[in-house]
Amino acid sequence: MAEIPSELVAQAAAGDMKAFEALYKATSSFVYNVALRITNNRNDADEVTQDVYVKVYDNLRAFGFRSSFKTWIYRITANTAINYCKKHARHIKGAVEYDPAVHDVEAPDTAGASLRAEDAQAHVTHLLEALDADQRACLVLREIEGLDYRSIAYTLKININTVRSRLKRARERLLAAGRKG
Amino acid sequence: MRTMKCERIQELILTDHADGELDEKARRQVDEHIRACAPCAEFKRIADERLSAAVSCMAGEAAPAYLWGRIREKVSVPTREEKTLAGALARIVTRIGASFMRIPKPALAFAAAAMIFMVVMVGRPGHERHSVDAYLAEQMSFLVNLDADESNGASIFDTEIHSGVDSLL
Numbered sequence: 001m002a003e004i005p006s007e008l009v010a011q012a013a014a015g016d017m018k019a020f021e022a023l024y025k026a027t028s029s030f031v032y033n034v035a036l037r038i039t040n041n042r043n044d045a046d047e048v049t050q051d052v053y054v055k056v057y058d059n060l061r062a063f064g065f066r067s068s069f070k071t072w073i074y075r076i077t078a079n080t081a082i083n084y085c086k087k088h089a090r091h092i093k094g095a096v097e098y099d100p101a102v103h104d105v106e107a108p109d110t111a112g113a114s115l116r117a118e119d120a121q122a123h124v125t126h127l128l129e130a131l132d133a134d135q136r137a138c139l140v141l142r143e144i145e146g147l148d149y150r151s152i153a154y155t156l157k158i159n160i161n162t163v164r165s166r167l168k169r170a171r172e173r174l175l176a177a178g179r180k181g
Numbered sequence: 182m183r184t185m186k187c188e189r190i191q192e193l194i195l196t197d198h199a200d201g202e203l204d205e206k207a208r209r210q211v212d213e214h215i216r217a218c219a220p221c222a223e224f225k226r227i228a229d230e231r232l233s234a235a236v237s238c239m240a241g242e243a244a245p246a247y248l249w250g251r252i253r254e255k256v257s258v259p260t261r262e263e264k265t266l267a268g269a270l271a272r273i274v275t276r277i278g279a280s281f282m283r284i285p286k287p288a289l290a291f292a293a294a295a296m297i298f299m300v301v302m303v304g305r306p307g308h309e310r311h312s313v314d315a316y317l318a319e320q321m322s323f324l325v326n327l328d329a330d331e332s333n334g335a336s337i338f339d340t341e342i343h344s345g346v347d348s349l350l
Contacts, residue, residue, distance in 0.1 A: 017253070017257075020256070021249070021253070024249055024252065028243075028244040028248070028249070029242070029243050029244060031244070032242060032243065032244035032245075032248070033239075033240060033241070033242045036242055037239055046245065046248060046251075049244055049248055049252075050248065050251055050252050050255065053252045053255075053256070054252065054255050054256060057256040058256075120238040121238060121242075123235075123238070124235060124238045124239055127235050139236070140239060142200060143236040143239055143240075144239055144240045148200070148201075148202065149200065149202055164196050164197070167195070167196055167200070168192060168195050168196050171195045171196075171199075171228070171232055172195065174231065174232060174235050175227070175228060175231055175232065178231040178232075178234070178235060
């Protein structure tokens, strides 16, 4: 996600709905994608994305540019998604049983690109079910946004060793799930 | 055979080595170990292959189009705070702050310089300042002389015209 101009943030903070819409357009892909990967469910990602932007709108006036807007929205998104998962505990079940029936079905050669893309998405969703929300948050911030360990630690308010151990467990579980698949 | 060192190397393959968090020296040591150790080399090959396949599909999901409409609806409803006078004032202050943010920086700098210049010029002693001082001194002198004239038996209403009338009587 590119840096957001501070003038745009200030205009949105003053209640300019066009500026807020521009902020949304500049950040919504990141917010939705992170919400989707942490909750691992499209309906939940919709809810989390809405919550994130309502929080952003309500707190823009208090934002005060103490950090970059990008860092601020990373933090709100990741924490809103993690808290959502913890509140709706169905997502926190650790390593789920792998269902070979889902993944043994190969896409037919005649299937179009969209079908293959859907299969890929279903595969990712299944792999991410093997992780808990905290592990997913570290993984998506690292893999989608390319944040380094220090930035992930700052965003999630955890120490660097916790980032390291969550990434390690997340990747071990992905490898194990991939092996079964 | 997997040794303690291999365990540590494989941990690094999944974390700091994969994420570019190792310094140059440590990275070179891990690379040398991987080159010399077949099990670790195989572990790295599988990890790279499976993990890159898993994460390659994670990015690129755009937010559904209907979400903006829902969000706009939610944020357009004025909150209880906004309905109060304090909320309205806070909003006005924020608007003023935001309008300053919109002024181009050179224009803002010019306005600030002009304001400083005016303050300095008004504070400096000049001819305007002298004329004000002279007026005040004149007024002070008039007030002081009022008592002096009365003590000499002269009325404050004494004028040359009165004097002239008196002389006619």
